[in-house]
Amino acid sequence: MEEANKTVTPASFVCEKCKGTPSMDQIVQSVATYGLISLITDEKAWIGFNCPLCEQPWTNIKKFKREETTQFGLELYNRIASNLGTPVYHSFPYSVHLPVKEPVYVSRYMREIESPVDKLGEEIVYDGEPEEYPDDRRKLYSSYFFGLEAFGPEIAIWWYRDEDIEKLAAYESDTGLRAFPRYRLYDNIYSAIDNFCWQNRLHLDYLKELNLDWPITYLLSYSTKKDLKKAFDFMHILDMSHLQDIPEAITGEIHLIQSSSGWSALPRQTADIISDTYSTSNTVLDHEKISSVVWANFTKDYIQDLLKKFSEMFIDEYIALSKRTDFTYRAVWQLKEKYLSDLKKAIESRPERQKLKQIANEDHRLRVLKAEKCFPGVKIISQNIEIDDLKIKISKLSKVSTERTIILLLGERGTGKGFFAKAIHEASGRKGKFVKFDCGDKQETLFKSELFGHVKGAFTGADRDRKGAIEKAENGTIFIDEIGNLSLSLQAAMLGFLQDWEFQPVGSEKTKDVNAMVVLATNMDLEAEIENGNFRADLHDRIRFVNRKIPPLRNRKDDIPILFDHFINKHDSQGNKDPSFEKITATSDCIKALIDFDWPGNVRELEGVVIGIFDNREEEDRSPIDVSDLPDSLFSISASKDQVDPKSNKLSHPSKNKYNHLPKDDSILIEHEQDGMKRKDVAQKYGVDQATVIRRYSNIRKKAQI
Incomplete structure (x- = not known):
């Protein structure tokens, strides 16, 4: 040149x-x-x-x-x-x-x-x-x-x-x-798309990822909160309807409208605001017609699912376009219009909806499989979209520096916070150890000694210098479990470490620093604990910005059959020794009973049930696991609150019930099933527990097969 x-x-x-x-x-x-x-x-x-x-x-x-x-x-x-x-x-x-x-x-x-x-x-x-x-x-x-x-x-x-x-x-x-x-x-439209793709994928600084505006929460008619910010933001950029500049004041405002059935959320449409300005354009009019159909169905579950999955596909295509030397705004415009049109097709045609859902699901599955490769040593069994999204977010750690990073895991007991902490460590690529520290109920000196270490002579029995969990995690990850259990005085010590990344071993006058990633976990509502005076607000402010919430098992019941099968395979000692043995399965009645249970102990409790089943059956028994093999405790929380004894948490049987036993005639029970009566309703009608009803129906099915 x-x-x-x-x-x-x-x-x-x-x-x-x-x-x-x-x-x-x-x-x-x-x-x-x-x-x-x-x-x-x-x-x-x-x-x-x-x-x-x-x-x-x-x-x-x-x-x-x-x-x-x-x-x-x-x-x-x-x-x-x-x-x-x-x-x-x-x-x-x-x-x-x-x-x-x-x-x-x-x-x-x-x-x-x-x-x-x-x-x-x-x-x-x-x-x-x-x-x-x-x-x-x-x-x-x-x-x-x-x-x-x-x-x-x-x-x-x-x-x-x-x-x-x-x-x-x-x-x-x-x-x-x-x-x-x-x-x-x-160009305003391109700028908005640019920002959306950056915030939802390409902004690789993990700590800044959540330093955006607080999520927009819609209150839907069934009175459960749902974070729809990403879906709304994506629909908003799809709805932008002209290549010319759009005034900055025009944004997708949200209006909560109260109806007789509760609250619903309707976004104010950008297309409605600018329709007068660009009404002469047939393209814009077509666009407005399409977008109005999609907005009208915006809060439906399948549209939310498609929007979430389509957004990831859109970002992929946008990145591929923007890398090219022949990249133009027109190509981006055509891309967004294609996705808006596909959403309208999904609404108006069930076959098209199934086709698009299949495409989106396949793309999503490939994305999850790619994420799982970032933590190959941790197998998280799930087909739940929230868990999938969590895996994808964890995989981002493979692309960023995690030095002195704090991540907070929120989840009920037994949800597997430790597994996710290990996945975070693996995905980060940190070369040091993964060190677990359980806050538990420890005396202050013991707590500080185990976490920060101590020097010889620091206290009775300290006959040598000893490294604490933090120092052992140098260049690695320390997983501090149940931080919500800390006393206020120990919370102060924890805050001091997390602010300065420095600590003093017990009995030492020297300060040490550490290069580690810290993963914290709790099953408590920390904001409620702050209100009750049990948790420091300044410590919460230090740890809350990068948090990941693990959903309870009752909110992902589709995972129960695959988790149950996984635990059967894991604890089937005879089958693991000799693969020629017939695989142990579970009956459909058994799976239904498992799904009906709310699992307050989550995944850990489900695994405990499997362990108990194997403890109570002969090693040579390869028959399917049936309802009769399940513990009675699974059927204790099976009725509505007004039917449950709050002390025992078990189904109460009022003395005024005229039955207290099931009818001997199977045809009566079969008729109840055909009428759509649930097992718990049959149990209530006859004054027996749900386990008895489930076993009886299981026996009826067995008789029919003979």
Whole structure:
């Protein structure tokens, strides 16, 4: 690439591939469509754009003396600004993608912006510079001309050497993938999509991931809270209905409307607000018609499920588009319209709905399998979407630094917080140990000794120095379980460590620091504990920002059959010794009884049931597990609150009941089943416990098979 020695004109950009010379009009059109590369030092500059004469995208980039580019740059800028709009600097997604095969020298500065467009001052030029910077910094080319406007969720400025630019330019031309930031026309719809994709996937800083606005919570008619922020945000960008700028005041506002059946949430439609402005466009009218159908069905479960899964597919396609040198706003517009149209098809046609759900489910499953590869040593058995999403979020740790990171796991007892903590450790790639520490009910000196360590002579019996759990977790992860059980005085010690990442072994005057990731867990409602004066608000403030809630088993009942089967295989000692033995299964009645139970002890309790079953059966018994094998405790919480003895938590049988036994005639019970009576209703009718009813129906089925 030869350096020009005269004032830059369109003739300076003879394409090395097609050998053509573009006109100024062609250059203007190319820059307006695909963007402009401008890399500058105090003395020199590289100017580049997609060659408008080549059939395939080709990066036509040349090096000039900086003063030679002034007149050309002003003419290009003015012609674009006067006819099409103002070019602004855009670095996304190049700040996270540098697709080059050979290492190149780059330095990056990033800054988050709050407004749609922003300007950066000269004072940050050398912020965050690496130690390997060359002595003569003025020879580095900056991708951003300070003082011009920039847009994106974050602004990334890159500095290059001459040889790096040549490598990257060759890479762009050979692969059709972009390696340089560009100046582009600003567009509100594209900017909103840009931000959505950044916040929901490409913002790899795990700690900042949740430092967004608080989730929007809809109160639905069945009186359960549901976080629909991601689904709403995705639907909002799909609903944006014009490529021109939309006033900043227009946002997808939310109105909660009270009805006789409770609360429902209806978003205010962007299309309704701007319909008067763009009513002459048939495309916009079609768009509004489609979006109104989708909004009307927005709170339906299958639409929520599709929106959540479609959003991930959309981000994948958006990233693939935005990496290409022939990337345009029109392609993004067509992409979002395709997803909006698919949602309408899902609403209006059941076969289309099933087809789209299958596509979305297959894509989601592949995404989960990819996430699970980040923690291969931990097998989390589930097909629940909340657990799947948790796996995907955990897998993000493989891409970021987890030094001195705090993660809080929330979940009832027995939900498997320890498993998720191990998965977090594995996904982080930390080289140190995974160390578990249970807060429990420990005396203060013992607690501090076990957590922080002690020196010889610190207390009676301390005959040598001993490392605590924190020090053992150096370069690894410490899992501190049941932090909600800490006394207030020990909470102060915990807060001191988490604030400064320093600790003092018991009996020592020296302070030590540690490089570790901390995973905390509790089954308590910490906010309620704060209200009751049992938990420090400042400690909660320190640990609450990155939290993951594990759903209880009663909220993911589809997992019960696969978990039960997993635990059967795990504890079948004879089958594990000799694979030729017939696999032990469970009857349908047994599975139904398991699903009907609420599992206050969650997954741990379910595993305990399986262990008890194997303890109570002969080792040679390979018959299916039936209701009769289940413990009576499973049927104790089977009626509504007004039918349960609060002291025993068991079904009460009022003395006024005229039966207290099941009818001898099986046909009566069969008739109840055909009438749709549930097992607990039959039990209530005849004054017996539900276990008796389930066993009787099981026997009826066995008789029918003889």
